[in-house]
Amino acid sequence: MSKLFSPVTYRGMTLKNRVIVAPMCQYSAKHGMANDWQLVHLGRFALGGFSLVIAEAAGVLPEGRISYACLGLWDDAQIAPLQLIVDFLHQNGAKAGIQLAHAGRKANSPIPWRGGFNETEAEKAALGFESWASVAPSPERHTMSYPVPEGLDVAGLTRTRDGFVAATKRAEEAGFDMIELHSAHGYLLNQFLSPVANKRTDTYGGSLENRMRFPLEVARAVRAAWPKDKPAFVRISVTDWIDGGVTIDDSVAYARELKAIGYDVVHCSSSGFDGATIPVGPLYQVPLAEAVRKGADVATAAVGLITKAEDAERILENGQADLIALARQALDDPNWPLHAMRDLVAGDTYGNWPLQAGYAVRNKDRALGTAR
Ligand SMILES: Cc1cc2nc3c(=O)[nH]c(=O)nc-3n(C[C@H](O)[C@H](O)[C@H](O)COP(=O)(O)O)c2cc1C
Numbered sequence: 001m002s003k004l005f006s007p008v009t010y011r012g013m014t015l016k017n018r019v020i021v022a023p024m025c026q027y028s029a030k031h032g033m034a035n036d037w038q039l040v041h042l043g044r045f046a047l048g049g050f051s052l053v054i055a056e057a058a059g060v061l062p063e064g065r066i067s068y069a070c071l072g073l074w075d076d077a078q079i080a081p082l083q084l085i086v087d088f089l090h091q092n093g094a095k096a097g098i099q100l101a102h103a104g105r106k107a108n109s110p111i112p113w114r115g116g117f118n119e120t121e122a123e124k125a126a127l128g129f130e131s132w133a134s135v136a137p138s139p140e141r142h143t144m145s146y147p148v149p150e151g152l153d154v155a156g157l158t159r160t161r162d163g164f165v166a167a168t169k170r171a172e173e174a175g176f177d178m179i180e181l182h183s184a185h186g187y188l189l190n191q192f193l194s195p196v197a198n199k200r201t202d203t204y205g206g207s208l209e210n211r212m213r214f215p216l217e218v219a220r221a222v223r224a225a226w227p228k229d230k231p232a233f234v235r236i237s238v239t240d241w242i243d244g245g246v247t248i249d250d251s252v253a254y255a256r257e258l259k260a261i262g263y264d265v266v267h268c269s270s271s272g273f274d275g276a277t278i279p280v281g282p283l284y285q286v287p288l289a290e291a292v293r294k295g296a297d298v299a300t301a302a303v304g305l306i307t308k309a310e311d312a313e314r315i316l317e318n319g320q321a322d323l324i325a326l327a328r329q330a331l332d333d334p335n336w337p338l339h340a341m342r343d344l345v346a347g348d349t350y351g352n353w354p355l356q357a358g359y360a361v362r363n364k365d366r367a368l369g370t371a372r
Helices: 036-047 076-091 121-127 154-174 188-193 208-225 248-261 286-296 309-317 328-332 336-344 355-368
Strands: 008-010 013-015 019-021 052-059 095-101 178-183 232-237 265-269 299-303 323-326
Touching: 019 336, 036 052, 036 076, 052 076, 052 178, 076 095, 076 154, 095 154, 154 178, 154 208, 178 188, 178 208, 188 208, 208 232, 208 248, 232 248, 248 265, 248 286, 265 286, 286 299, 309 323, 309 336, 323 328, 328 336
Parallel strands: 019 052, 019 323, 052 095, 095 178, 178 232, 232 265, 265 299, 299 323
Antiparallel strands: 008 013
């Protein structure tokens, strides 16, 4: 029996299988509002058989967006278009999640496919271009391409924590089944955790305990604002891949605290700061998910260059992770779970396709002699 295609339950959310879509910024929102693009982009993964679709990093405050074209959850008006997406995912057999994020000093990032800020004035008006003063633990810029951020004072920390809480409540209003707290990739919470970005001399900087303080305050407030019967995931960069940065041991300690607060799954990514040496290759982050799972005794999601069904199955069988998250492979093949099921599960699996497609794909495969 395939483990990848067996159900799993976190609090009140039962996933029909263990393959989920990792959050992916689409840089296609205006003033933080979701639109038809997100509906179709996310909706196709439900049609493709993913059990849980996590919507992209949504800025909990306007200044917390990664770019001017990122989703937001700082305004009640942003709830309704997300609700449509949640409904579509539910109608098509998937659970719906959203990542709650604050970019900190990595706000004001350019849109990747533009390669920089080259919007004309006409495009700026059409795209809803905005730029703003960014904030961070310390007034240290990410790279020379980013502005120097303001160091957060007590009022700023409170505003940020409150922003996370208010966004959590809006995610609940929109009907999401889970939230994922973004504490990875060199964004705000990761900036607090990492000595690479956190140069504070108050109780929020210095020792690991101090550097974890603000992320854990946010994590606690978010968990308290999120219904008890709904799971909360947290995404972390298990290692910065930088000498003097966050280590696997630091992350195991952090994951233990997060589990104690009530986080159900730690989604194990890595890196996010300039100067990292990353051993990129197939499955390269799986050992990180395994280390956190074993070290902190917590469920983990593995992510990063997982492309093959047999690899996904083996990761689960070996006890390295509890869930498999796909990002680029899902873009490449939005029907990845349906195709993987054909490889891993005995018998006719076409019944798992949407009604509108399953019979037709079966007929096509029978005609070609490739049906199972
Ligand atoms: C287009 C794109 C957008 C992304 N946006 C996010 C995001 O919003 N939040 C996040 O935590 N990671 C984001 N990521 C990282 C992915 O979730 C994932 O961790 C990474 O791509 C590695 O997985 P993969 O090899 O399956 O693509 C993004 C990746 C891509 C390719």
